[in-house]
Each structure stands twice: as structure tokens, then as C-alpha cells.
Amino acid sequence: MNTGHQGCPPTWVSQSAEFRLAVRDILLQGKNMVKLIHTLADHGDDVNYCAFSSSLLATCSLDKTIRLYSLSDFTELPHSPLKFHTYAVHCCCFSPSGHILASCSTDGTTVLWNTQNGQTLAVLEQPRGSPVRVCRFSPDSTCLVSGAADGTVVLWNAQSYKLHRCGSVKDGSLVACAFSPSRNLFVTGSSCGDLTVWDDKMKCLHSEKAHDLGITCCDFSSQPVSDGEQSLQFFRLATCGQDCQIKIWVVPLSHILGFELKYKSTLSGHCAPILACAFSHNGQLLVSGSVDKSVIVYDINTENILHTLTQHTRYVTTCAFAPNILLLATGSMDKTVNIWQFDLEMLCQARSTEDQLKPFTEDWSEDDVSTWLCTQELKDLVGVFKMNNIDGKELLNLTKESLADDLKIESLGLRSKVLRKIEELRTQVKTLSSEIPDEFICPITRELMQDPVIASDGYSYEKEAMENWISKKKRTSPMTNLVLPSVVLIPNRTLKMAIDRWLETHKK
Structure with a gap:
């Protein structure tokens, strides 16, 4: 159990050897946390995207089709596949009610479908006919956003199917989009790496370079989180890109002081460009899919890796969580969609115990020591400690002589601060045996x-x-x-x- 508030650094407290063994027992069972329960192999080409409603799963492909499946048994609906697009279908999404499905294509159109019978409701043509790469419904169902290869972003009226407003980014194609769960704003990501925030009047509220080599996907967590200190609440935003990184940002719920987007952290794990990311419905998990053919499951509160899925044989292009249950769909260039079920009890125990392994100072890895340095406002020493391979055991044995002679830390004040922080760790270790963890x-x-x-x-x-x-x-x-x-x-x-x-x- 993490004793701090969500979003706060872990409290570095050592624990008994018996407890360590018990914690590791459950982590060794992590392979049972996620189970592959079904594989869909109906598309004839790369799967580009998948999306859930409360009762359906939609998938789209380079083969120009969209397919619909029932979540009750994963059988394809009688009116599936949906056919209209004349080129590859890049993205699809359900309206919040699940009654309408939107799909967009290289053919320059965004098509709205009746999910109950497969009939076409509207064909929205992108200005100048540019290929449409991404589409999203607003949480209140009033709007639909479509982003295109020429950088145009269109806000459509989802009731009248008329173009409401239009804007554009300076460089690159629009390839990613996500609506904030509250407040009337949405973000877009471009192939040049720009993350742009828009309000419902298409006013640009913020723009910055988020990923050097281009953004590929973004997603908001639907659950607000407290910072645990000033009782402020915010939403998490995840972005991923060609730079092999996932970045976490926070957006405060309150708009009293105007809009604010803050970078929080970067998640590691993939060794190749990341093509997709998605939050679970409860906001506790984040998944990502990569060119390295793997899917990684993160605990978003601790930012630890809980599981890595490696069943796809080619690039993982999309991942999506169901809106009400821990059901995950992953799609790939291997033409398949895998459906995964999470074991809730195993997940809760693993998430709880993952944090409980880290507090053993003597067992810290070099990365754990780096994290500790950052929490102690000693970030500038991370490189020095890594260069000298300082792990948890080495950290506890550092002296003023080794800091000066071996690590070459010249500043007496800095050496004193490091020694003071290390002594605090030693005190925690000594006092543990007489205290209840x-x-x-x-x-x-x-x-x-x-x-x-x-x-x-x-x-x-x-x-x-x-x-x-x-x-x-x-x-x-x-x-x-x-x-x-x-x-x-x-x-x-x-x-x-x-x-x-x-x-x-x-x-x-």
C-alpha cells in the first residue's frame, strides 16, 4: 500500500525481509494478470484502429472496411463490414451513446454510421479533400472533430452534420486528437510533434513541441486526480510519439486562472516508436503499443510497468479500453485484433505490492537511486551517480571522502546535503525493526x-x-x-x- 497521495513521490521506507518475500510472491504471478481471451482475424490488411462502445467493438483497416463485433461473444454483426470508403480507413470512434460510429479515410471523408443497422447517416467532406487521419466525438455528443494530412482541423456539428468551425496547425499532418472529459477543449497532435490545445470556438489556447520526431497518439484519462497537497484536481493527458517516449501531462479542472498544461513525467519501456496509448476507464492503467511489437501495461499512479504483452507479430498500431470494464483490444499490422481480460484481484494486489518492493533502500537499482535524487532536489547529480554505478547498497555506504574523491563532487555544501539525506535513509532502516511498518x-x-x-x-x-x-x-x-x-x-x-x-x- 502506498501511504502517500496519488501523484506524490513514494515514501522511501524499508520493510521486513518476510514482507519482501510475500510481496514478491504475488509479483511472480503477474503473468496471470492479463489473459488473451479472443483474436479477431477478419481484416485483409493492417488494422489501423479499434474503439469500444458499451456493447460493441469497432475495428478499421487499410482494407477500406470497418468491422463491428458484439462484446457478449465477439461475433461480427450481420451488417458488418461497413463499406463506403474508397481508400484506407485510419480511425473510427463511437459517440458517447454508442448509437453512432464515425470513420475517416484517405479518401478525404468522415462518415457517420448507424451502429444498429449499419446505414450511412452522413458523409462529411474535409475542406480541400485532404486525407483525414483522426476523428473524435465530444463528451456531450454535440461536436465531432476531424484532423487531416494538410494540418486542417474541423469542428463539425454532430446533430446537423454541418461544418461549424475550421482551423489549422502551422506544420505537419494532424494524426492525434482527444477531448478533455470536462471543460470545452480538445488537444491535437501533429506529425511534426506539436501538441495544440483548442477551445470549442477553435481558439488556440496552447501549443508546444511535445515529441521531437512527431506525435502519434494522445488520450485523456476520464478520472480526475487530486494533487494531495492543495486539494486541486486535474486530468492526466498521455501523448506518445516517434521518439519512443510516452509523456504524461496534467490539465487542472479549474479554469479560474486560465488554461494551463503542465508536463509531469516520461514513461520508459519501449525500444522503438510508440504508435498508440490509451487509459483504462478507471484511470488507473495506461497501455501503449509500439513498433517493437509489444504492448506495455503501466500503473499510472506509480508509473511502474505491470505487464508486457508480446503476442503480436508485427507493429502494434492501436490499443483501446472498454468504457466500463477492464477489457483491452490491441490491433496490429499482422491483421489481427487481440482481446485481453484483466484479473481485477490480481491487478489490485500487483499494483499495491509493486510499490512495496521499491522502498527497500538496499535493494534499489541505479534507476531507483536516480529517482530518489530527483525527489530530494538533487537532480544534477543523477549523471554522476549513474556514471559510478551507485545502487541502493552503494548509496548507504557513501561517505564524505567517497563523495569528494570517487564521485568528484567539489561543492562542500552539496556534499553535506547528500550526506544529510543519506543519513535520513540510514535512520529509517535502523528504526524499522522496532516500529510497525x-x-x-x-x-x-x-x-x-x-x-x-x-x-x-x-x-x-x-x-x-x-x-x-x-x-x-x-x-x-x-x-x-x-x-x-x-x-x-x-x-x-x-x-x-x-x-x-x-x-x-x-x-x-
Whole structure:
């Protein structure tokens, strides 16, 4: 259990060896966290995109078609495939109700379909007939955005099917788009790497170079997150690109001080350009698909990699989560779409225990030490520590002599600051044996847990205390103050076993 608020750096606290073993047991079972339950192989060419409604899955391809499948058994609907486009279909998306599907193509059109019978509702022609690369419905269904290869972005009235407003970016093709879950704004990404924010009047609110070699995809998390300090809430935005990076940005919900977009972090893991990214419906997971043929599942709160899927045999071009359940679709240039099911209990335990491995200072990797340096405002020393291969064990053994002679840190003040921070770590290690590990304490009662359960916010609580919390009509997380996606409580058997072992070794 992470004892800090979401979005805050982890608290570096050492734990007992018994607990370490228990935590690792569950992580070794990570291979069962995600299960491939179905493969669709109906397209005759590269799969470019896939999208979910609450009951359907849509896929589109270079083969000029869009296919619709029922989520109940993944059978193709009788009126599928949908045929109209005369060239490759690049993107498709459902309206929030799921009754309308939009698709866009190299042929310069965005087509609206009735999902119940497959009939064409409207054909929207892009100005100057430029190939349309991306399309998105607004959360309130009033608008549809289409972005084209010539840099034009069109805001369509989704009721009258008329062009409402039009704009353009300075350079490159528009290849990515996402609407903010609240506030009337959306972002676009270009092949030149520019991330642009627009309001509903097509006014450019912000623009910056986000990825040097070009943006390929972007997605907003639908769940707001608290910063845990000033009680501010914000939405996360993920962008990915040809530079093999995923970047996380935050957009505050409040617009009192005007629009603001802040860079937060960069996720690593892929070794080739990343073509797709998507948040889960509960905002807890982020997935990405890459030219390296893999799909990576991240815990967005810790930014740790939970799982890597490697079943596709060619580039992974698209990934999408279902809107209400942990169901994932991934599409590829191998002409297939894979459907993945997540084990919720395993996921909660893995997400909870992934954080619990990191606090062992002596077990820190060189990257963990780099992260710690950044949290201690010592970012300028990351390169020096990496050059000297300083891991957790080496860190605890550093002295003023080794800092000066081996690491060549000339500043006496800087050396003193590093030694002071290291001494704080040593103190934590020494005092652990006489203290109850904080992860064993219920955040509500502040007492040692006897029957720990995992709530839908990913944190563990004493069962009775959490049940009482919920029974008082509190549907918010005691840790984050955000609305709980579910009131289901899952027994945390791994934590229970660790607490029992700790009690056995600390009996007086």
C-alpha cells in the first residue's frame, strides 16, 4: 500500500525481509494478470484502429472496411463490414451513446454510421479533400472533430452534420486528437510533434513541441486526480510519439486562472516508436503499443510497468479500453485484433505490492537511486551517480571522502546535503525493526490491520473500518477524496500473510 497521495513521490521506507518475500510472491504471478481471451482475424490488411462502445467493438483497416463485433461473444454483426470508403480507413470512434460510429479515410471523408443497422447517416467532406487521419466525438455528443494530412482541423456539428468551425496547425499532418472529459477543449497532435490545445470556438489556447520526431497518439484519462497537497484536481493527458517516449501531462479542472498544461513525467519501456496509448476507464492503467511489437501495461499512479504483452507479430498500431470494464483490444499490422481480460484481484494486489518492493533502500537499482535524487532536489547529480554505478547498497555506504574523491563532487555544501539525506535513509532502516511498518496500518483507524482488504482506489484498509466508511454513504476514497469506482472490497491475503509473519517475529 502506498501511504502517500496519488501523484506524490513514494515514501522511501524499508520493510521486513518476510514482507519482501510475500510481496514478491504475488509479483511472480503477474503473468496471470492479463489473459488473451479472443483474436479477431477478419481484416485483409493492417488494422489501423479499434474503439469500444458499451456493447460493441469497432475495428478499421487499410482494407477500406470497418468491422463491428458484439462484446457478449465477439461475433461480427450481420451488417458488418461497413463499406463506403474508397481508400484506407485510419480511425473510427463511437459517440458517447454508442448509437453512432464515425470513420475517416484517405479518401478525404468522415462518415457517420448507424451502429444498429449499419446505414450511412452522413458523409462529411474535409475542406480541400485532404486525407483525414483522426476523428473524435465530444463528451456531450454535440461536436465531432476531424484532423487531416494538410494540418486542417474541423469542428463539425454532430446533430446537423454541418461544418461549424475550421482551423489549422502551422506544420505537419494532424494524426492525434482527444477531448478533455470536462471543460470545452480538445488537444491535437501533429506529425511534426506539436501538441495544440483548442477551445470549442477553435481558439488556440496552447501549443508546444511535445515529441521531437512527431506525435502519434494522445488520450485523456476520464478520472480526475487530486494533487494531495492543495486539494486541486486535474486530468492526466498521455501523448506518445516517434521518439519512443510516452509523456504524461496534467490539465487542472479549474479554469479560474486560465488554461494551463503542465508536463509531469516520461514513461520508459519501449525500444522503438510508440504508435498508440490509451487509459483504462478507471484511470488507473495506461497501455501503449509500439513498433517493437509489444504492448506495455503501466500503473499510472506509480508509473511502474505491470505487464508486457508480446503476442503480436508485427507493429502494434492501436490499443483501446472498454468504457466500463477492464477489457483491452490491441490491433496490429499482422491483421489481427487481440482481446485481453484483466484479473481485477490480481491487478489490485500487483499494483499495491509493486510499490512495496521499491522502498527497500538496499535493494534499489541505479534507476531507483536516480529517482530518489530527483525527489530530494538533487537532480544534477543523477549523471554522476549513474556514471559510478551507485545502487541502493552503494548509496548507504557513501561517505564524505567517497563523495569528494570517487564521485568528484567539489561543492562542500552539496556534499553535506547528500550526506544529510543519506543519513535520513540510514535512520529509517535502523528504526524499522522496532516500529510497525506503515503499510500494515489502516489509513482510517491508524491501527494494525487484522483483516486487510483492497478497495477500488488501490489502497488497503481494515475491512470493518472500510465497510463502516462506505455504509455512512461515503463513496469517496479515504486516501484521495475521489469517488470510488466501485464499493467492492477484495481480501488482501498477501498483506494479511505479511502482517502475520511480522507479528510472529516481533512477539515479546
